[in-house]
Amino acid sequence: MNYFIIGFYALVIGASSLAAYYQKRTAFLLLFSLTLVSFVMGIVGGEAMLWSVTILAGLIAFSAGVSYSFREFLVIILPADAAKEMRTAPLTAGFGLFVIFTYAISGIFAPIIAPYGEAEVISSAFAPADENMLLGADQLGRDMFSRIIYGARNTVGLALLATILAFVMGATAGLYAATKGGKLDQLLGRIVDVIMSIPSLIFSLLLLSIFGTNTATLIIVIAIIYAPRVFRLARSVGGNVVVMDYIEAAKLRGEGTWYLIRKEILPNSTAPLIAEFGLEFCFVFLLVAGLSFLGLGIQPPTADWGSMVRENATLISFGEITPLIPAGAIALLTVAVNFVVDWMLYRSSGLKE
Amino acid sequence: MTQDKSVLLNIKNLRIEGYSDENWIEIVHGIDLTLHRGEVMGLIGESGAGKSTIGLAAMGFTRDGCRISEGSSIEFDGMELTTTPAADLQSLRGARIAYVAQSAAASFNPAHKLIDQHTEAPLQYRIQKRLESQEDAMELYERLRLPNPREIGFRYPHQVSGGQLQRAMTAMAMACRPDLIIFDEPTTALDVTTQIEVLSAIRDIVDQFNTAALYITHDLAVVAQMADVIKVLLKGDEVEEADTRTMLEHPKDDYTKSLWAVRDFKKEQVPRPADTVPLISVKNVDASYGDTPVLYDVSFDIYSGMTVAVVGESGSGKSTTARCITGLLPPTKGEVLFQGTPLPPDYRDRTKDQLRQAQMIYQMADTALNPKVKISEIIGRPAQFYSGLHGPALKNRVDELLDLIELDPSQYYNRYPPELSGGQKQRIGIARSLAAEPTFIICDEVTSALDQLVAEGILRLLDKLQKELNLAYMFITHDLATVRSIADEVVVMQYGKVVEQGPKDVMFTPPHHEYTDLLLSSVPEMDPDWLTTLLEERGVDDMGEVEKNK
Numbered sequence: 001m002n003y004f005i006i007g008f009y010a011l012v013i014g015a016s017s018l019a020a021y022y023q024k025r026t027a028f029l030l031l032f033s034l035t036l037v038s039f040v041m042g043i044v045g046g047e048a049m050l051w052s053v054t055i056l057a058g059l060i061a062f063s064a065g066v067s068y069s070f071r072e073f074l075v076i077i078l079p080a081d082a083a084k085e086m087r088t089a090p091l092t093a094g095f096g097l098f099v100i101f102t103y104a105i106s107g108i109f110a111p112i113i114a115p116y117g118e119a120e121v122i123s124s125a126f127a128p129a130d131e132n133m134l135l136g137a138d139q140l141g142r143d144m145f146s147r148i149i150y151g152a153r154n155t156v157g158l159a160l161l162a163t164i165l166a167f168v169m170g171a172t173a174g175l176y177a178a179t180k181g182g183k184l185d186q187l188l189g190r191i192v193d194v195i196m197s198i199p200s201l202i203f204s205l206l207l208l209s210i211f212g213t214n215t216a217t218l219i220i221v222i223a224i225i226y227a228p229r230v231f232r233l234a235r236s237v238g239g240n241v242v243v244m245d246y247i248e249a250a251k252l253r254g255e256g257t258w259y260l261i262r263k264e265i266l267p268n269s270t271a272p273l274i275a276e277f278g279l280e281f282c283f284v285f286l287l288v289a290g291l292s293f294l295g296l297g298i299q300p301p302t303a304d305w306g307s308m309v310r311e312n313a314t315l316i317s318f319g320e321i322t323p324l325i326p327a328g329a330i331a332l333l334t335v336a337v338n339f340v341v342d343w344m345l346y347r348s349s350g351l352k353e
Numbered sequence: 354m355t356q357d358k359s360v361l362l363n364i365k366n367l368r369i370e371g372y373s374d375e376n377w378i379e380i381v382h383g384i385d386l387t388l389h390r391g392e393v394m395g396l397i398g399e400s401g402a403g404k405s406t407i408g409l410a411a412m413g414f415t416r417d418g419c420r421i422s423e424g425s426s427i428e429f430d431g432m433e434l435t436t437t438p439a440a441d442l443q444s445l446r447g448a449r450i451a452y453v454a455q456s457a458a459a460s461f462n463p464a465h466k467l468i469d470q471h472t473e474a475p476l477q478y479r480i481q482k483r484l485e486s487q488e489d490a491m492e493l494y495e496r497l498r499l500p501n502p503r504e505i506g507f508r509y510p511h512q513v514s515g516g517q518l519q520r521a522m523t524a525m526a527m528a529c530r531p532d533l534i535i536f537d538e539p540t541t542a543l544d545v546t547t548q549i550e551v552l553s554a555i556r557d558i559v560d561q562f563n564t565a566a567l568y569i570t571h572d573l574a575v576v577a578q579m580a581d582v583i584k585v586l587l588k589g590d591e592v593e594e595a596d597t598r599t600m601l602e603h604p605k606d607d608y609t610k611s612l613w614a615v616r617d618f619k620k621e622q623v624p625r626p627a628d629t630v631p632l633i634s635v636k637n638v639d640a641s642y643g644d645t646p647v648l649y650d651v652s653f654d655i656y657s658g659m660t661v662a663v664v665g666e667s668g669s670g671k672s673t674t675a676r677c678i679t680g681l682l683p684p685t686k687g688e689v690l691f692q693g694t695p696l697p698p699d700y701r702d703r704t705k706d707q708l709r710q711a712q713m714i715y716q717m718a719d720t721a722l723n724p725k726v727k728i729s730e731i732i733g734r735p736a737q738f739y740s741g742l743h744g745p746a747l748k749n750r751v752d753e754l755l756d757l758i759e760l761d762p763s764q765y766y767n768r769y770p771p772e773l774s775g776g777q778k779q780r781i782g783i784a785r786s787l788a789a790e791p792t793f794i795i796c797d798e799v800t801s802a803l804d805q806l807v808a809e810g811i812l813r814l815l816d817k818l819q820k821e822l823n824l825a826y827m828f829i830t831h832d833l834a835t836v837r838s839i840a841d842e843v844v845v846m847q848y849g850k851v852v853e854q855g856p857k858d859v860m861f862t863p864p865h866h867e868y869t870d871l872l873l874s875s876v877p878e879m880d881p882d883w884l885t886t887l888l889e890e891r892g893v894d895d896m897g898e899v900e901k902n903k
């Protein structure tokens with residue numbers, strides 16, 4: 001037994017007893033389950049395992065701290081209304097916002113932040129990390145860290161544009177079909193069925209090999225593949241709104257279809273559409289990454305997280321974590337976006353219904 | 354049989370708190386209540402008075418987000434419910450305390466037969482075997498005068514009518530012969546003719562089994578028939594309590610007096626103007642939904658400045674007639690004339706000016722106002738759309754309209770509908786229709802979702818506006834009290850046909866058409882003997898007749 005182990009157990013048990021004494025229910029449950037888990041961990045994995053438990057707990061505490069400070073920061077700098085919303089936001093939302101904020105900054109200011117260019121070869125292939133390269137080099141000797149930062153700009157920017165385009169197309173068509181009904185609704189519905197019946201990866205491969213793989217085509221193809229899901233959602237949500245008396249009142253007033261969609265139906269359908277946006281964004285993101293992995297997405301030497309995973313995949317067999325870094329970047333953004341979307345949903349469903 | 358009259362339920366200093374905006378806010382402020390065996394107490398008050406909350410608390414239950422405060426005491430037959438463990442409370446409910454909800458249609462499980470739901474509680478508490486319990490259910494159905502008492506239980510909830518369902522629910526509450534039943538607005542959702550059947554059935558069965566009951570309602574006339582004692586509530590406080598006759602004859606508190614006075618409002622009847630063209634004229638209109646015909650040869654006239662009330666039970670075609678006039682449902686035969694010229698049957702073919710002339714006010718203000726649009730825009734849009742107002746002129750017009758409906762513009766201008774009360778929402782609905790500067794407004798059950806005091810305010814407002822702006826109203830309602838107070842002419846509809854029509858004074862004096870008579874006599878009056886007298890006049894067997902007619 002060394003001092004670390006004794007100190008570790010003393011700390012968790014002491015903390016859980018304190019929580020129990022002060023009747024902090026959730027804190028106690030959390031701390032005491034940590035105690036129980038570390039008993040098992042200590043027996044199975046010895047001191048090394050306890051270290052990793054400590055580091056993990058530290059990481060969680062650190063991100064909670066960052067989220068908390070970032071939320072407070074937003075409360076101070078935002079105007080009064082928005083600040084009030086932020087004050088009641090959960091920590092997860094603060095974390096999500098912080099991650100998105102960081103990604104946005106690194107994407108926008110990529111040339112300033114990144115120490116090297118995205119296509120610049122600066123050392124030998126697969127060189128390990130040193131004082132010049134924070135995360136080592138890739139298969140051609142380019143700086144991994146710089147490429148991750150440029151990747152934020154390329155991958156996220158493309159996914160965002162594609163998702164927005166998919167939403168504009170899908171939501172407009174869906175709400176239009178819901179408002180008009182009848183033959184037009186049937187026609188749009190069947191077109192959507194056809195698109196959805198083809199597996200999305202195969203369909204995109206097909207379209208991309210026909211039209212070539214430049215960025216504009218890529219965005220449009222992805223938008224076309226994802227618009228049908230948005231269409232279905234928008235149509236069903238819109239269908240529930242269209243039967244309301246206020247729509248009837250607006251129709252009897254003689255309002256046009258476009259006014260009905262924009263002013264009466266859309267504001268009442270935003271909550272599910274925003275939720276879907278968060279979800280679709282992640283799917284689009286993964287599809288872009290997947291396409292890049294297959295070599296049909298963003299073309300080299302442009303940095304892109306998906307292709308970075310593929311190019312460095314061989315390193316996995318040597319026990320290196322390099323290919324996991326871009327994968328982790330994708331995962332982190334996915335989680336962050338969903339945290340924020342969850343919060344927005346909670347807000348819109350809880351407050352003014 | 355000597356009936357036990359000991360104290361059954363004794364509530365002392367009941368305080369209930371609700372959680373909202375991260376604070377516990379007291380919603381019931383120290384109510385005392387004593388109920389003896391076999392006694393029926395009416396709890397009466399407007400929405401938000403805490404009636405239902407108190408009713409549920411009598412079962413030791415609170416809704417999610419509510420809690421009973423320290424120091425409250427609910428004693429049921431010697432048992433303190435506030436300190437009883439949840440499991441013991443659970444075994445009381447259904448067995449010794451039962452609950453009858455407002456909407457039987459929403460409270461029955463549509464996937465099971467009535468009798469299976471009926472026998473659930475007795476089986477669970479092992480009071481009866483399944484066959485015994487079914488036998489008992491049939492007996493109760495018979496006592497509640499349900500048709501075919503031996504078979505009706507084997508139907509599914511959607512296969513019986515609303516009134517029958519409400520009675521089946523009362524039978525279900527009786528299944529374990531509870532000591533206490535809580536009726537939460539059991540007849541509010543029913544037509545007047547059906548309401549009578551349910552009321553008399555409930556009254557008889559409560560009497561037969563010496564059951565105590567809490568009868569929660571906002572309808573004074575109903576409570577006068579049912580209750581031995583009435584307790585008036587206002588915003589979680591008790592206003593006064595007295596036995597029914599004393600309360601009706603000598604209300605003490607001002608609030609109670611104002612509740613009693615609601616039905617006093619009567620507008621002066623206006624005669625038809627001579628030799629003018631009617632504003633709206635419905636001529637021999639037939640209409641159908643798909644292949645199902647719903648209107649047969651409906652004709653009536655509405656003159657400007659007059660109110661025509663269209664009366665009938667649900668399903669009689671009142672609202673369908675309104676849809677034909679507005680053009681939402683083009684009639685299959687006949688036509689609608691506006692100042693002598695025919696209107697295009699489909700609203701899409703009408704001109705902006707034709708659309709402007711006829712406006713609608715809806716029953717459910719909740720669904721009639723877009724929850725995501727500001728009040729200023731809801732009212733401003735028609736003014737902008739028809740008159741082309743914008744900028745300061747539009748704002749002035751909206752302020753003017755808000756003044757007209759007696760809401761303070763500075764306070765409501767930027768609010769959203771969900772932040773308003775039911776009555777305020779209905780006022781906004783009225784303002785929206787006025788913004789178009791119409792000559793004719795269809796009011797579709799505009800007061801039936803509102804409390805009586807609020808409803809009266811709306812009626813007075815409509816009357817005031819009519820005088821100021823010379824509007825014509827088509828007033829769709831099933832509530833004859835409303836008709837008495839606001840109508841000039843009455844049209845009675847049944848099964849999609851006009852049964853009788855004429856000026857109000859003529860319509861309300863005998864002789865009537867058979868159906869008009871039934872409708873009129875079914876409206877509860879404030880006299881506690883009304884139901885008894887009526888049932889004697891009609892004879893109990895008559896109730897079956899009414900059922901068959903439906």
